[in-house]
Amino acid sequence: MSDVRVAITRLPHGADLPLPAYATADAAGLDLLAAIDAPVILQPLGRALVPSGISIALPAGYEAQVRPRSGLALKQGVTVLNAPGTIDADYRGEVGVILINLSDQPVTLQRGDRIAQLLLAKVERLAWDEVAELPATMRGSGGFGSTGIAAKR
Template sequence: MMTGVEGVEIKVVRLAHGRDLALPDYATAAAAGADLLAAIDQDIELGPLERRIVPTGISIALPVGFEAQVRPRSGLAAKNGITVANAPGTIDADYRGEVGVILVNLSKESFRISRGMRIAQLVVARHARAIWREVSALDETERGAGGFGSTGVAAGSSTRG
């Protein structure tokens, strides 16, 4: 279903251990991320602070100039402390292996992952390659070299600098 957003065709191969699972799909018409499913034969008990690569049962081929970003699902993160360890994980256009999701449990409770569970989202995005050009100085901006927290820390904060 198209929503007025430009679509890009992504070739996908279902691997043997994921043949019965759905392909990545969007939960709503305007969703940016398609859900990735756990392609596991046995439940995984993810203990507190434990991380594990969870297979998805698919391999993809992205067109050159695109990447796929593996991102956490907000519900798993908010309710259970489950997130993607390298969020966002990047899948490059020349990668042809299985899409895996590095999940980490940041809660104090164990979390059970079962076959077919929605474990992450996949966002496909265009990207540009930088052409690095060394210069002797950079142009001046209002912010300058102000780093972390330099533009204020709270909504409505008048702290600058």
């Protein structure tokens, strides 16, 4: 693995929190923390935009993905609503995490709680090649679930 240098700024409301960090040597994502001044209560099916207290400047050709933390999802039913959330290389605002409580109990978030993971991903640009007809495949234009149906035949 190689390191990609990313500029980061701590915002005033996150100045006392640690920077996002990898929990283990082989972790794929860095933990994002809740930069909230007071506890946030997520009611069942409630959602909130939780600030992280940081802004980043990704290099061109990369995106950052905001993904759920598996422990938070399993133990408390809280996940990232738009998973994975995408942070584009030209975005300079605060990294925010849209959380939703899918459990049947309220969940309280505290300042500094680990709320999501941030992963770096290389991005390839798509260039359209408009054609009159697409090449044929065994699946064809079969929609959702069509490969499972075909496998049973």
